[in-house]
């Protein structure tokens with residue numbers, strides 16, 4: 001079943017030295033459970049595309065549909081993970097993972113249990129009282145992923161989510177993340193400039 005439909009997306013930015021066309025009539029679909037990688041060099045419009053799909057930015061033309069519903073604003077169906085893990089240093093691992101549920105006003109006992117189960121399944125529960133500064137880059141990225149998944153998104157967007165990690169950690173973390181996403185059956189759209197990463201993670 002189709003989960004995401006991107007239809008004729010065009011995005012133009014007004015810059016000092018004229019207009020920049022960051023995206024020109026982009027269309028594609030992503031099926032439920034699919035892992036789609038989009039690979040391209042810096043500046044080709046990858047982040048712009050994800051910002052539009054997530055509803056953070058309105059496109060100049062075209063539309064985005066998730067489950068046949070047009071995305072017009074920040075969508076509760078979509079989880080978005082960026083290059084930096086953006087963990088809050090003054091909150092514990094547990095506090096960080098619960099953040100999305102708090103912000104969305106859906107910290108129900110069921111959702112808290114789901115988030116705790118994710119922490120347990122992926123080996124982070126014993127670190128729940130630690131602070132981000134006490135964890136390695138790879139672990140922090142896993143915490144960030146679990147925080148994103150805690151709100152139960154239908155679609156996960158990954159924007160160069162591993163590029164801040166050193167090469168060896170990145171290999172481990174990408175494998176880890178791949179297993180988590182496949183295990184949870186999360187539909188994922190990843191953009192990256194790294195061709196091997198795009199190939200090894202994408203369907």
Ligand code: ADP
Nearest residue numbers: 013015020022041042043044045046047048049
């Ligand atoms: P990527 O993620 O592939 O590196 P971006 O989506 O960040 O690419 O950028 C695509 C193009 O749009 C680049 O040429 C960039 O300079 C330009 N751009 C991105 N954001 C803005 C903005 N807010 N204002 C003007 N130009 C922008």
